[in-house]
Amino acid sequence: xxxxxxxxxxxxxxxxxxxxxxxxxxxxxxxxxxxxxxxxxxxxxxxxxxxxxxxxxxxxxxxxxxxxxxxxxxxxxxxxxxxxxxxxxxxxxxxxxxxxxxxxxxxxxxxxxxxxxxxxxxxxxxxxxxxxxxxxxxxxxxxxxxxxxxxxxxxxxxxxxxxxxxxxxxxxxxxxxxxxxxxxxxxxxxxxxxxxxxxxxxxxxxxxxxxxxxxxxxxxxxxxxxxxxxxxxxxxxxxxxxxxxxxxxxxxxxxxxxxxxxxxxxxxxxxxxxxxxxxxxxxxxxxxxxxxxxxxxxxxxxxxxxxxxxxxxxxxxxxxxxxxxxxxxxxxxxxxxxxxxxxxxxxxxxxxxxxxxxxxxxxxxxxxxxxxxxxxxxxxxxxxxxxxxxxxxxxxxxxxxxxxxxxxxxxxxxxxxxxxxxxxxxxxxxxxxxxxxxxxxxxxxxxxxxxx
Numbered sequence: 001x002x003x004x005x006x007x008x009x010x011x012x013x014x015x016x017x018x019x020x021x022x023x024x025x026x027x028x029x030x031x032x033x034x035x036x037x038x039x040x041x042x043x044x045x046x047x048x049x050x051x052x053x054x055x056x057x058x059x060x061x062x063x064x065x066x067x068x069x070x071x072x073x074x075x076x077x078x079x080x081x082x083x084x085x086x087x088x089x090x091x092x093x094x095x096x097x098x099x100x101x102x103x104x105x106x107x108x109x110x111x112x113x114x115x116x117x118x119x120x121x122x123x124x125x126x127x128x129x130x131x132x133x134x135x136x137x138x139x140x141x142x143x144x145x146x147x148x149x150x151x152x153x154x155x156x157x158x159x160x161x162x163x164x165x166x167x168x169x170x171x172x173x174x175x176x177x178x179x180x181x182x183x184x185x186x187x188x189x190x191x192x193x194x195x196x197x198x199x200x201x202x203x204x205x206x207x208x209x210x211x212x213x214x215x216x217x218x219x220x221x222x223x224x225x226x227x228x229x230x231x232x233x234x235x236x237x238x239x240x241x242x243x244x245x246x247x248x249x250x251x252x253x254x255x256x257x258x259x260x261x262x263x264x265x266x267x268x269x270x271x272x273x274x275x276x277x278x279x280x281x282x283x284x285x286x287x288x289x290x291x292x293x294x295x296x297x298x299x300x301x302x303x304x305x306x307x308x309x310x311x312x313x314x315x316x317x318x319x320x321x322x323x324x325x326x327x328x329x330x331x332x333x334x335x336x337x338x339x340x341x342x343x344x345x346x347x348x349x350x351x352x353x354x355x356x357x358x359x360x361x362x363x364x365x366x367x368x369x370x371x372x373x374x375x376x377x378x379x380x381x382x383x384x385x386x387x388x389x390x391x392x393x394x395x396x397x398x399x400x401x402x403x404x405x406x407x408x409x410x411x412x413x414x415x416x417x418x419x420x421x422x423x424x425x426x427x428x429x430x431x432x433x434x435x436x437x438x439x440x441x442x443x444x445x446x447x448x449x450x451x452x
Contacts, residue, residue, distance in 0.1 A: 007110035009128040009150060014136075016100035016143070020071040023078035027085075028094045030166055031201035032349040034307045035092035037359035039165045040139045042146075044130055044392035045173065045376065048112060048119055049383045051155030062157040063105035063149045066381055069184035070103065070147065077176055077194050077305075084140050084164065090357050092166055094144075101145040102136050111154035112387065119388035120409055121421040122234040126392055130160035139164060159381070160392065165307070170374040171291060172305030177379045184381040195303035200296075207350035210343060215287055215313040216351060219363040232401060233429040234393060238409060239264055240417035243440045250439060251327040258334055260418065261288075261370045261406065266329035267439060268404065268420065269314075272366050273321050275424060275432035280319035282364060287311040288333060289369040290340040297342060310348055311360050311367065312339045318364075326439070367403040372418060377408060394421025 049062070074081045082096040108128070115124075123129070130148050146162040163173055179190035239260075247263050248256050269286040278284060293300045293308050300308055314332035321329055352358075360367075376389035391405040401423045409419035424432055 005110070005114060005124040007108050007114070007125060007128070009106050009108045009125070009131075011104050011106040011131055011148070014102055014104050014131075014133045017067055017070050017074070017103045017147075018098055018100035019074035019078050019081050021075045023075060023081065023098050024096060025098065026096050028079055028082075028096060028196060029198060029202075030084075030092045030094065031198035031306050032203045032352045032357075033201040033345070034166050034198060035090070036352050036357045038311070039307060041165055042137055042139075042162045043165045044126070045161045045163065045390065046123060046126070046129065046392040047159040047161075047376065047379060047386040047389040048115070049157050049159065049381070050112060050387055051152075052383050053155070055383060060382065062151060062159075062381065062383065065184050066147070066149050066159065066180065067103055067105070069180050069381070070101065072183045073176070073180045073190070074101070076179065076190055079196070080144050080167065080176070082144065083142065084144065084166065086140055089353075094167075100143070101147060102133055102143040104131055104133070104146075104148040106131075106148055106150040108150050108152055108158075111152055112156040113154065116412075120236045120238075120407070120419045121391065121393045122236070123392060126160075129158050130162055130392065132162075137162075139166065156387075157383070159386075168305045169291075169307045169309055170369070170371050170376075171293065171308070174375045174379065175303070175305050178375070181379050181381045192303050194305055195301045196306075197301065197304060198306050200300060200304070201306065201308065201345065201349055203349040203353040204346060207353045209347050209351045209354060211339075211347040213348060213351055214315060215285075215311045215360045216355070216358050217361055218358075219283070219361050221363045231426045232423055233426050234421060234423050235429060235433075236394075236419050236421045237436065238411055238417055238419050239440070240411065240415040243417070246440050247326070250325070251330055255327050255330050255334075258330060261372075262330060262333050262337065264406065264418065264420070265368050266326055266333045267436070268368065268422075269333070269366055270321055270326060270329050271432050271435040271439070272422075272424070273318055274435045275428040276364075277428075277431075278318045278364055280317065280322075282318050283315055284318050284321060285361060285365040286314045286329075286333065286336070287360060287365060287367040288314070288336055289367070290337055292340055292342075292345050295340055295342055295345065308345075310340045310345060312336045312344075313361070313365075362402055365402060368406065369403060370406040372406055372408045391421070394423045 079094045082094045144164045148160045150158045314336040377386045390407040394404045406418050
């Protein structure tokens, strides 16, 4: 991507899009998983769509089409048009006021091809494509969604969205976006109707923690190893079949049936730890986001759009992680993913209530989230599937710099794989690249795909 690309965006005045019809003026409690401290932030998503001459000829304008579809979709997803309030014991709830979601129409003097053949984070001028309307970015008493639709010179457009993460996870957000797309294409109702039922992930009475949740341990930062936010570098790394196969050669035969997610996670955790160079005896952690929808018996209902995932954690001393073979980290990651069960989720909700909804541990912690199957790229507002769809950048969260996403991607050679945005201080990024290159390349492939 042309990371030096600059362009001008002319924005219309921000407006509130309300549900097209009257919706119930009620108060709806979030679940005890939704309202944990680590989800009280805004997360950005971006979608790029190509020009469709037939739609231009028919007078279709993406700004108007999406604005109108949004108003109709909010009749079904009316909690999104409300505002978040905080009650006793830090309990979050949606006041379904019908005030609406923030919407911006815009035009940019740039074409899709100017972004290059390989669209991936970090995106140039993101703050222009997803404008932070003053006063709109808080968790409480602010719009729960901000959407900007930017028309491009070529006839394509960019759909950018900012979500209050307490409302839903990636699966829930894609469900909502797909509903807007269906209605934009002429449907009268979403094919998957939304299900609230947040009580399914509430604490038991009385609450009782029955599983170990090391991810919420309070770890003191005794040696100042929380990553500083100055001099942060954002880069994306591509992993195709060749890179993944090279990694598989580094682990014992009995572990080679692991998933690509597990393998990449072990690799990135190890490389990142070497790059930030904690003291050898210190504990380092990897948090793997695991979708728990199908870990329940019966599974959570189709249409449930709340947060339904856990942050199980693997722990190692820095010395063991950095000096032992990759298979050591891989075994830890594989075991961690298997920890998430229905009982684990119930225990998690109980812990939130008992301990006041704590933040997950961030000291010497790295968090990874796999959105390769979330379906962002399949969202269709009438212009076909997205050329790129997914997280707008890595390192987002209540504590910036901790998280990375695994995003489906096709590179300029037409190879399908996964792109991973990484956010690290400059010197640490240099070391990270060196370590990763030594593990994953055959000395001829170039895997750093973008930098900003």
